[in-house]
Amino acid sequence: MKTLFASILATALISTAAAQDVKEFLGRWDMTVTPATGKPYPQWIELTDNGGKIEGKVQPRGGAWHPIVGAHVDSGKLIVDLGEARPGTDISWELTSPSAGKLTGIEKRGGDTGPTLAGMKAPSLDRPMPKKWTKPRPLFNGKDLTGWEPIGNVENNKWVARNGELVNDNPEVLGQKMRPAANIMTTEKFQDFKLHIEVNCPEGGNSGIYMRGRYELQIGTEGGKLPSHEMGAIYSWYPPPAGAENNLGKWTSYDVTLVGRHITVYRDGKLYHDNVELPGPTGGALDSNEAEPGPFYLQGDHHGVIAYRNITISVPKK
Template structure:
């Protein structure tokens, strides 16, 4: 028996002209999980709302927006406990890493990286138990990541999907999802997306 593999090249996702931004949309209201669902409802118990924040305690399900987006600007604040790990998946396919436990990993797998592909420059401090922010712009395959007001990835092309991607349909809109399959406590608040029109 022989195997044959057929693959598709990732789409360019080039956009004609600069995006026109719409109105900001809060994705989390600070009171409940309206607008979110789980990849594994049997493991959803790790997620909860405490003091206006969306909190992950330990390993379990990913939490995913019910809405899908193509090109957007995303503001998200996070507080990562000691020895903890999560991530923000853009369109459910490209992970921007959040962690305080990956000191032995390569720079493209640490805090602020597009996981496995693009390391932040300069390196992002891995300080536990402190509120921090990402302002992320994704247009086509081009990503910019701003950590606490400092640009650490500037308009770089993401070459492919992250291993934990929700699907491989790169040409389609996708959700925002927060990684729940890694260890530790990570809290999120002020999650606001501004889609392109």
């Protein structure tokens, strides 16, 4: 009887210790992945405890977030199974116990050690709505690219100022394999703001407006299969309203208010997103430093000749 009791007690103590170990890893983490060669890039992960089972979602470098396969503690490390990087090659993260709100670890693909990982506890960004805003001012002068710079595939920059419009003069169309063109971003960075922007995206076109360089408002289409990847969505997080149409090929306007991590979006005066929370960066983010101000950037490396105009910004009045 004493042996049985000791065994039960030992098992209980191990379970309690494991639960405590897991608790340290729970929450949202802004991740930076640093490969052996090449530049670091952002990712994001959220881990939750569902009745003793670790669940969560991960935002890869590009595309949409997806659920993790599972996670468990082994020798003080959290092993997170992210699924297949490509058929037959599993990807996992080995994360050390957090210290002072920071994570470190390594990525493994098919058992091979890959990039190093560094994470920061994602900030709450819980701020009240400003009482006053500055008068809107233009971010694009309509004449040239002053205040903007190409990023990404800069050797194939297709952005031009033409007839008062900021145009991605990219002939690439869906289904054609062509050299990816550049994106473009503001040289100025912003924290909280009210943005007005108008866009004309052709049928089959695909672009995006990134707030602080991290959160994408989808412009255009990815084929219509997933509403959260269509015109006016907060990419992969929130779809446009039920029944909303893309209405591509003509001018449409967006009015966006971002305070902390809460965003409100109107399209042509219709409410699309009502003060919804942005859990974390979307695919294609410039970085994962959510507490920092960031630029606006427009995608130009996808499909279609897409034009923007009447881009104005208001910020909280001091």
